[in-house]
Amino acid sequence: MVLSQFRFVEVGRVAYISYGPDAGKLAVIVDVIDQNRALVDGPCSGVSRKQMNFKALELTSIVMKIPRGLRPGNLRKAWEKQEVQKKWDSTTWAQKIANKKK
Template sequence: DIVDQKRVVVDGPESLTGVSRHMMPVRRLSLTDFKCRISRGARDKSLKAALDGEEVMKKWSETAWAKKLAAKEVRAKMTDFDRYKLKAAKKKRAGEVKKATKKSKK
């Protein structure tokens, strides 16, 4: 819903997307290509039904933007041991790449 020229009302719904209904400045929004046909002032139930009907969340999860956010979340939740395993795997991979490039130069 549009409040004025600079503010809009954004709604998730929270149960589906984690975004609660709130006002937000237009300049902080990032638009996507996904559209959903709903009426102004739609309630959570009708909004959720529209999102499910057009499979917007499924389409969103397949985008590079969503995958990048998911990877960022996974990295943020890593434990010390997970970070160590990642470092060791990267080191091993770099060694393999170095060995392969050295072999191809000869």
């Protein structure tokens, strides 16, 4: 896993869902559909695989090393192996969100 200085839309980019039914959850971009939408999946955060508009996503600096279109089971293994949730919890962004919920 790589922490990137620039937040480009790319396969493997972890995103925070800002609104909609899955607001407040993390998902990873599995495939880019077009200039407005991406296929996302959140294997450990409860987000089912679906297409989402980029307006509903806030890109994080966390990038997973995964191939395009990775299946959900293998994505879950990669998520756990690369400790995405642990990396997210250590960011100041996640800590601010946690403090607001208190």
